[in-house]
Amino acid sequence: MAGTRVALLAGLVALGAVAVACGGDSDSRQAKAPTKTGRAVDPTGSDDQSRCDFKGRNDREVRESTGFGSFQPNIRRVYKIVGEGVDARRVVQCREVDSNLDGMKDVVRIYDDKGEAFKEQADADFNGQVDTWITFASGRMAKVELDKNGDGKPDQFKHYIRGKLRRIERDSNFDGKPDVWEIYAGGVLERMGVDLDHDGHVDRWDRDQVAVRMAAERERKLEEEAEAKKKAKAEAADGGTDAYVSPRNR
Ligand SMILES: [Ca+2]
Numbered sequence: 359m360a361g362t363r364v365a366l367l368a369g370l371v372a373l374g375a376v377a378v379a380c381g382g383d384s385d386s387r388q389a390k391a392p393t394k395t396g397r398a399v400d401p402t403g404s405d406d407q408s409r410c411d412f413k414g415r416n417d418r419e420v421r422e423s424t425g426f427g428s429f430q431p432n433i434r435r436v437y438k439i440v441g442e443g444v445d446a447r448r449v450v451q452c453r454e455v456d457s458n459l460d461g462m463k464d465v466v467r468i469y470d471d472k473g474e475a476f477k478e479q480a481d482a483d484f485n486g487q488v489d490t491w492i493t494f495a496s497g498r499m500a501k502v503e504l505d506k507n508g509d510g511k512p513d514q515f516k517h518y519i520r521g522k523l524r525r526i527e528r529d530s531n532f533d534g535k536p537d538v539w540e541i542y543a544g545g546v547l548e549r550m551g552v553d554l555d556h557d558g559h560v561d562r563w564d565r566d567q568v569a570v571r572m573a574a575e576r577e578r579k580l581e582e583e584a585e586a587k588k589k590a591k592a593e594a595a596d597g598g599t600d601a602y603v604s605p606r607n608r
Pocket residue numbers: 455456457458459460461462463464484
């Protein structure tokens with residue numbers, strides 16, 4: 359349980375929820391600080407499963423910060439500098455976090471040129487393999503793909519319209535083709551189609567059944583929790599841009 363709590367705390371810190379309240383998440387250049395596991399942080403990201411694109415680039419600025427509960431920098435932001443002189447500002451391009459403080463980055467978010475979230479990848483079970491892929495549209499979640507059987511390929515697809523869940527497709531026998539379709543309205547499961555013989559066509563649509571309603575309630579609660587987490591994460595995010603401060607003036 360202690361490990362879970364550490365991971366949860368680190369996750370909150372990664373989202374900025376705790377860091378803001380505690381005034382933590384201070385920028386740090388103290389690379390090579392000892393870690394909980396005895397590893398050291400390489401500022402080039404070569405040993406922490408970094409997926410941000412900054413290595414060997416002099417048009418990127420990298421900031422490492424340390425979340426509450428971590429003994430080492432566990433949040434990395436990569437910026438590009440836009441404009442010149444007094445108009446110069448940093449635009450975040452990539453942000454990656456070691457949520458469970460094992461020294462390996464497990465969540466990476468890529469931003470577009472305006473600093474809006476574009477894509478995210480996560481290793482939610484910390485086994486070193488990506489299992490969650492998120493696509494954003496206009497900064498809002500549009501698609502979430504999950505790998506439930508650990509084969510490296512997504513088998514659950516959640517589609518969102520204007521940030522609201524509309525459809526889930528599940529590949530329950532992991533043959534690469536969806537066989538369960540769930541249609542949502544207002545966060546509630548409206549109907550569910552099942553392809554029983556796996557020929558790619560729905561054989562049965564279920565509506566207004568007790569099981570469907572229970573599934574809807576379950577999904578609604580899960581989505582609410584996920585939305586709350588995403589909201590906290592979004593609020594804690596960089597907001598895309600901030601004023602550029604010359605290294606000389608920091
Ligand atoms: Ca990690």
